[in-house]
Amino acid sequence: MNRLLSASTVSIAILGSCVAALAQESITVNIGSSHPEQNIWVYAMKNTFQPTVDEILARTGEYQIDWMESYGGTLYKYTDTRAAVEDGIVDVGMVGTVWEGSTMPLQNVTYFTPFATGDHTMLIEIFDDLNVNQPDLAASWQDNNMVPLSSLITDSYDVYATFPVNTMSDLQNRKLNAPGTSANWLQGTGATPVDGALTTYYTNIQTGVTEGTLSFASGILPTRVYEVAPELTRVGIGSMYFGSIAANRDFYDGLPEPVQDAFREAGKATSKAHGEYVSELSTKAMEEMQAAGLKVHDLDDAEKQKWVEGLPDIVQPWLDQTGDAGKAVLAAYFEALRERGATPLRNWDEGR
8 A cells, every 4th residue: 555655656756746847938138249158248148048048937836948049140240239239139138338329329328428427346247237227228129129137347448458558658650449339538649549349359450450459458458459469558537337238128028027036037137247257357357467468557636637637528419319318318318327436537418
């Protein structure tokens, strides 16, 4: 009798497992990026977002995700990140709004207000909030058929070049890679901006197309740009909001509510992990690059102030383009900075 009871118990357990397995719904999610997995914006997608979604859904076992990965530009390049997510080429992807000045200009507010803050973790916190709660930014994501899940940033931009910058005159007649709207930061310096991305800087400098780049340590290390641009001048242009990990809205709206909740919760975890990873990598980058021969200089405060004060009113053309929405985003951004104790070197919002 005991053996019969034991056999029955095992049979019921097996049957229960089979029923649970049959009840579990598998959802395919195409996830991708224009950059490789070791890139700072992609690392958190692969190593935090995906496993966190899996962990959350495993708590109930009702749903599981079948991830179809297309990292490293296998489906789209850096110029097509918005279109790839908006059009559903991927369901979830890295969206670099820095390259979308005409279609998503509001997201580029930090690139028109340099020297505001070098605190990248603060910037993540600010834009996780603004992208959802600032009406104009939220509407922009909606209009482009996307749902922002996690904010992406850079550590502070400096000058990596074949030459040191000791005074502002050292920038005269130099060609520097400055992607998208970051070209504005060279206005009034005498340097010529050349468009590009982390994936193109090495070859540009190596072949003489440019003599350096405006960039950040956590991006320069994995791309080894320091090998061809061995002089770093720390200027402290500031950290920038780069874009977001986002979901195609049509896809997202079609997900069961528990999966939507898992995406949002995983997005918050990814923001935190992204900030920690950038902090860790930027520190590691400076150590490794200097050990490999990178020479580091700090631009004198007086010369730095010349750069800051010498910039024209680069935010006004952006405001002319974006109108009242731009004014609202600019005000919200600088209010958020000051609420968190930041002291911008130039108050771009004054008099607007």
